[in-house]
Amino acid sequence: MTDLRAAVRPELGRRPGTGWAWSGELAALVGSVGTVTTVALSAAQITRLRAAVARVAGLERAAGHDRPVRATLADYCPDPLVFALESGLPRPQILDRVIDGGSAWEQRLDPGIGTLTAVPRITEIVERVTSAGRRLIRTCYETELRTSRGALVGWARGFSLDLEDGDA
Amino acid sequence: MSTTMPPARLEKGQELPTAVRFTTTAQLVRYAGAAHDFSGIHYDMEYAKERGFPTVIVHGFLKAAFLSELACAWGGAGSWLKSFAVRYEGIDVVGTPIVCRGRVTEVMPGNDQVALELWTERADGTRTTRATGILQLGEHRGADDRAGARRAGDHDDSGNDNHDHRETSD
Amino acid sequence: MNGVRTQTLEAGTEFEARGPVVIGLEDTVRWAAASGDYTPFHFDPAAAADRGFRGPVAHGPWKSAVLRSLLDEWLGQSSTLVEFDARYLSADCVGDELTFGGVVSSVEAADDGSRRVRCDLWARRADGGQSVAATAVVVVDAQPGGGLPVDRLKAAVKLGEDAGSFVYRVDRNDILSFVDAIGGWSRADDDDTIAPTTFFAALDPVERRDLDLDAFLQRLPFPMRGGGNAFNEVDYVRPIREGDVITVTTRYTDVYEKKGSRGTLLFRVRTNELRDADGQLVATTRCGHVLTYDVPDPAATGEASA
Numbered sequence: 333m334t335d336l337r338a339a340v341r342p343e344l345g346r347r348p349g350t351g352w353a354w355s356g357e358l359a360a361l362v363g364s365v366g367t368v369t370t371v372a373l374s375a376a377q378i379t380r381l382r383a384a385v386a387r388v389a390g391l392e393r394a395a396g397h398d399r400p401v402r403a404t405l406a407d408y409c410p411d412p413l414v415f416a417l418e419s420g421l422p423r424p425q426i427l428d429r430v431i432d433g434g435s436a437w438e439q440r441l442d443p444g445i446g447t448l449t450a451v452p453r454i455t456e457i458v459e460r461v462t463s464a465g466r467r468l469i470r471t472c473y474e475t476e477l478r479t480s481r482g483a484l485v486g487w488a489r490g491f492s493l494d495l496e497d498g499d500a
Numbered sequence: 501m502s503t504t505m506p507p508a509r510l511e512k513g514q515e516l517p518t519a520v521r522f523t524t525t526a527q528l529v530r531y532a533g534a535a536h537d538f539s540g541i542h543y544d545m546e547y548a549k550e551r552g553f554p555t556v557i558v559h560g561f562l563k564a565a566f567l568s569e570l571a572c573a574w575g576g577a578g579s580w581l582k583s584f585a586v587r588y589e590g591i592d593v594v595g596t597p598i599v600c601r602g603r604v605t606e607v608m609p610g611n612d613q614v615a616l617e618l619w620t621e622r623a624d625g626t627r628t629t630r631a632t633g634i635l636q637l638g639e640h641r642g643a644d645d646r647a648g649a650r651r652a653g654d655h656d657d658s659g660n661d662n663h664d665h666r667e668t669s670d
Numbered sequence: 671m672n673g674v675r676t677q678t679l680e681a682g683t684e685f686e687a688r689g690p691v692v693i694g695l696e697d698t699v700r701w702a703a704a705s706g707d708y709t710p711f712h713f714d715p716a717a718a719a720d721r722g723f724r725g726p727v728a729h730g731p732w733k734s735a736v737l738r739s740l741l742d743e744w745l746g747q748s749s750t751l752v753e754f755d756a757r758y759l760s761a762d763c764v765g766d767e768l769t770f771g772g773v774v775s776s777v778e779a780a781d782d783g784s785r786r787v788r789c790d791l792w793a794r795r796a797d798g799g800q801s802v803a804a805t806a807v808v809v810v811d812a813q814p815g816g817g818l819p820v821d822r823l824k825a826a827v828k829l830g831e832d833a834g835s836f837v838y839r840v841d842r843n844d845i846l847s848f849v850d851a852i853g854g855w856s857r858a859d860d861d862d863t864i865a866p867t868t869f870f871a872a873l874d875p876v877e878r879r880d881l882d883l884d885a886f887l888q889r890l891p892f893p894m895r896g897g898g899n900a901f902n903e904v905d906y907v908r909p910i911r912e913g914d915v916i917t918v919t920t921r922y923t924d925v926y927e928k929k930g931s932r933g934t935l936l937f938r939v940r941t942n943e944l945r946d947a948d949g950q951l952v953a954t955t956r957c958g959h960v961l962t963y964d965v966p967d968p969a970a971t972g973e974a975s976a
Binding site (some may be wrong): 505523527530531533534535536537538539551552553557561562564565566567568572573577578579581582583584585586587588619629633 | 788844847848850851852853855857864867868871877878893894896897898899900901902903904905906909913925952962967
């Protein structure tokens, strides 16, 4: 990852709404496409995902829980940010620390249990100043998932936040 | 197989010449385009299976066309079906032979219309489509056949290797 | 834990909260393995301390997964999650307590009997602060045992009334490509190319999807099979010929279901009137279409939320 620190010009001010000058390199990242891969989901994998939350969700009891397992898009891509980064997409790290800011899934078709094709992209990079006056850069990683016949199943989105610590 | 002249004699019970048709997926796609019927059961194998069919199936309407063309070919130049009713009773799978048969059920007074019964069969004889129609016979135009039945074969399509849906009983 | 009776879903319906629950190391380790995120500070206390955390940090997506599991439990069997959007507002560590909850913010009815339920969901810390803020949209299917929506279908297709008129121009090329596709031969009356008998199939507004009043039949919560014409009929006043500008008016005449050995059959019969540019009738056609559905027997499902 190139050092973008030098490209950011803080002297342009901290007023919300104006942000600071975008480095051309940040803007150029929007639209980047990561390595296209296929993701295979198995019933065993769904079981592992459910088991990882069963205790906290209080769903450990087996009795009365023998509903047929239905896969959702989130089962194919449970961590959209990590998935996108592992596909080779860059992660802006100009400020003080990076965190996972959120996850979203949008499903148009029942994906079933099988294999999907995943195309990860950086679709948006937004620079903001929080109400506490700290700068942040929010990068949206959107992975489009399709069936093996090309039908659109939906999107998994991960949001990376590059944050400035307090009292800079 | 087709004639430009109407049949020499007409009588109840008379059988029409049999035609055997084959279909290919390419043809089904061409039919889908010409008829604006884009249901995936006629060209998308996996979708057809999801809908419970063994594979891509032939449009019922296409089989109806095979039967109506059988009638008009037999009727000769200028003949046309004034009414035509077809029921689809079984599926036909792409690539399998579709045997087209017909029979005269009634000859109208004046000899200018006949009632026909037409059907398609699979190779094993199972009837998959049944139709009836009233065929209006064309006026006799004599040997010079001006209002010709111009066969698709008369076009210069000798280079078209994908015209693989010709009747075989020529 | 009790679910929520699906009939009582409306804005303001609160789901039964879950917690407080203490996050355990086993939870983050299991999630690391299931999700593939093995970043050490999620399960290694030393790595977490290096980053300034008081303990291994729970994965944000794990918290989303907990909420999704709870939502699935709250809304019952016939529901599909179509949207889920979560923001991770604070880091929670092994040993911290979390409480999970949610509320219905709106319910919209769809034309196939299903409902689109929008919810706000959250995870809260022991100090009351919000750790995760999420929204979700779940489609809750129509109740099984309701059968096929025949009355809704009759209304949708305006049974017995003209459902729509569409104008199609018949060019020579339309006829010739149709003739080519059926392996026929072109014929002419004087110099005009005449269309083959079944050419009216190409002028059907429903087949062409110009008229699509019952698309919701594709989205019923019952498996659908087949889907094709049962019969076609045509009565001609005169053959269709090139140059005709045909106005096709469609009217649905019959809609009914019939329970058969292989499923429930839904029949729709429509007639088309074809008139030329002078308003003269050219042909009348009738088409019967059949779809097969697997509709469960209401007695057999024993839905708990009845």
